[in-house]
Amino acid sequence: IEHIKGSSVEKLSLTTTGCPLVIQCRNFRVVHFVVQRERDCHDIYSSLLRLLRPVSYEEVYAFSYNPKQNDQQREEGWQIIDLGAEFERMGVPCDQWQLTNVNIDYKVCETYPRDLYVPITASKPIIVGSSKFRSKGRFPVLTYFYQEKKAAVCRCSQPLSGFSARCLEDESMLQAISKANHNSRFVYVMDTRPKLNALANRAAGKGYENEDNYSNIRFQFVGIENIHVMRTSLQKLLEVIGTRSLSMSDFLVGLESSGWLRHIKAVVDAAIFLAKAVTVEGASVLVHCSDGWDRTAQVCSLGALLMDPYYRTIKGFMVLIEKDWISFGHKFADRCDQLDGDPKEVSPIFTQFLECVWQLTEQFPQAFEFSEWFLLQIHEHVHSCQYGNFLGNNQRQREDLRLRERTHSLWAFLMSEKQNYLNPFYSPAYSEAHPVLEPSTLPYHFKFWRNMYHQFDRSMHPRQSILKTVLTMRENNRKAESTLQALEKVMQRQEEDDDDDEQEEVGEEATESTDTERTVEGSSGTESRKQSYGELEGTYNSESAKEEPAVVSLEFGVARMTC
């Protein structure tokens, strides 16, 4: 386990076997160690405490990680995703939208990327004026363009409206967005916060758009809770599912009271609203929350995922994350606690987004090129800090850290392992027939994501995986096809010139592997399981100790090596 993955260490009280040490990892893995001598345990504990909280980026794993690549390969890895090309794919710039260089040196908004797309009619003074009226200078910019209806999805932060303030430039900015779309007379403004939160913000000189001041807008609250609520919610959920010998009742009650699935549903509901407004009504939508980097990122990216089949491919999904999360300044460093920072800034916003996507893959098994392992792997590396992609809070910081020169890109790694992340049921034809997904958000469609929150509790998962079986089978099919061709060729040659003795043994290897060698994972019953079904204690029992966590006794010497 790399140190950075650990989120907390706890030293439990001394027992007869030694001093227990519990490490909770960010990938929801919980590791129990028992160290024999208390003094050693304390040493490990304090070293870990220090190591789990790097104070500067220099200590982060990504800067020492070296996958044996030369500089050119590394550079190529970073070039896999090109956001300029992505906007081109959407059809931007076009007659209504253009690239602006207003933020080319991060002067207008330091948490935005350099390249931004705005309506053609939005002049520089309007942009600058609008940015001054928006929290952290995050003025309305284009994030997705729905070519078919020329409708735009824009994002920004909350206006500094207070109780009555207004800003003509900001109003013109919205006007410009509205005018850029001839399909609709109005722009939806989605405030993704609960109304109460938005109202409270007014006292601090912030707030939301007053419909009277902005012509042609339709204002809408969506009611996604803030980062603090989400953090507590996940904490509660983890607490519940971490309970030993959890009863069904406690599980369901805990699932409910944590509110986690309710929040997931709220995000999906918001994304559906966005997708409908754009694809059905052909209206442009402006999305914001408070700072426009958490809920806004969730809703914009999920909405685009529903609208555009491209984002449901492996490459497209990377582009989507790069665009809506990395470049627009979701604060990965703070939210994922990369450096020892403010615990109040930590929140599982990105995890939540990945879970929303997973919930969609469950409803539309044929619509996504990737399987759940792709999502889990991304989640893993957002926290591992092994790659540079998610370091820092925004593009400017990343440039200062010179990540492209000093670290490697996760996308290159994932691309090289693409085979492992394919969804065997993916059907491009399905996406063609259903470009826009219309998920149902009835409560029973949302399930507990066992593979995320219990990824490392092997005993809880199906012992045989349909996904893996079918994936292997498809791989075999491909091999068999080529073998078949090769064999046919040999046959032909055989028939043509019978007297030619020389024969090649074609495809011998490949056919070997097509003889089904399906694995019964974990060889089912034979392996001893960390599970006991009941009270077989007493005189002739040997199984009752099974509920105990996997206990790893660690010699001090070994522990030191890993420190």
Add this chain to the structure above:
Amino acid sequence: MEFAELIKTPRVDGVALHRPFMPTVEGTLCLTGHHLILSSRQDNTEELWLLHSNIDSIEKRFVGSLGSIIVKCKDLRMIQLDIPGMEECLNIASSIEALSTLDLLSLMYPFFYRPMFEVIEDGWNSFLPEDAFKDLESMTDEWRLSEVNKDFSVCPSYPPLVAVPKYVDDDTLKKAATFRHGGRFPVLSYYHKKNGMVMMRAGQPLTGTNGRRCKEDEKLINATLRPGKRGYIIDTRTINVAQQAKARGGGFESEANYPQWRRIHKAIERSNILQESLIKLVEACNDQSHSMDRWLSKLEASNWQTHVKEILTTACLAAQCIDREGASVLVHGTEGTDSTLQVTSLAQIILDPACRTIRGFQGLVEREWLQAGHPFQQRCAQSAYSNSKPRQEAPSFLLFLDCVWQILRQFPCSFEFSEGFLVLVFEHAYASQFGTFLGNSTAERAKLSLPEKTVSLWSWVNRPQELERLTNPLYEANSLVIWPSVAPQSLLLWEGVFLRWNRSSKCLDEAYEEMGHIIAYNKELQNKVNSLRRQLAQLETEDPLLQSP
């Protein structure tokens, strides 16, 4: 009695049929003795044929002169019929009510149904106790088939033939039967080939408050133990419930009288509580207006998943005793016809790969449910929509199927059958054109001459075209014991039954189909490759012959 008397209006035109996720169909509604039929009389539109016995309850609504009948079925489907004309609507409603609540078994559809298919193998003869015993005989000679219950006088709910320890005579059995609830003396349920351990089942011992004992009963069950070995008694009730049973003449095996046995109490609920649980669950699933919190709290309050977990856990425990501890097991609850059978049958699914095949599963249902005397007629008389006060109804069998589905989900490649097969068995247990699930015991089935007068469900299932439809494409025989996870996080709501009519399953079905294609293609390719290689090998061997002269 003539059905015609019950049918007040045999047909109505201009009826609209609404079903969830399907287009509305307009057509003629006909009532026959056993069916409700809606036919649009247009090409390409399917007709609706609904067995009256599948109707759990109906609800009438009126808007002006347009009446609506909401038909709630035992398979949990709900359909709405809009019928023009108040009188017609009322007539239809009361006719349906009368026809769907016929009590007389001999009027049931299976007695009238004539198969439209060729019966290749008569399902009534496919799973006879004597055949099952032949398999047992091939493994061990420690057991015999007793005819003590030949005329159903010793135990009315047992079949005429039961397997018992070889050296226990019929007199002992008769005496033991007087000491067990419903005469259900301990009989063999399963023989574990790997280590020769066995699972038996019985009714509760009738110890009563003054601790009666029965030497014959003790002798009978001790005869199943190897020398020096001890066994487990799994009582599916909590110790409290078992204690209370003493006051009503029941009870449990005391340590003093059964020193070679260790008793374990589990907490599987009784029938009326399970029925209530089913009703609550289905109600929660059908209410689409729920918020997330309300849905989860209703799901929790129904307790259904808790029951699933408890039953699975107990079955795993029984299997663990046999396979891991190398001990024999006796399972019983109160009557020994519900929770007992859930445990013994599920333990066999876990332990015995044969039970995971289509045919093996049919055999299991025959042995451990039908012949073991689960009172299907009483338990499945009403389902989740019943308005009447529940009498003997309980979803014991549905819970068993749910548990099998949970294991199937965890071992998707180890079962020869697909989820569809389980759903099919569920449907037919509640309403069917086949006679398999009629009656409460072998005795009742014999009295009604079901094998002669009705068709068996298995006769229909065991035909190539049906088998193909019900086969799990991922199946690869797995000879191992399969241990499912019973953690709450691992157990799911059985959507295929409980959300079946509330969600559009199109996407899932298409993906499933796609999986079928991939697998079929895989087989095809393999065959091609193999045959080509064979040809090639042949050519190679022929070549030298051609060239040698």
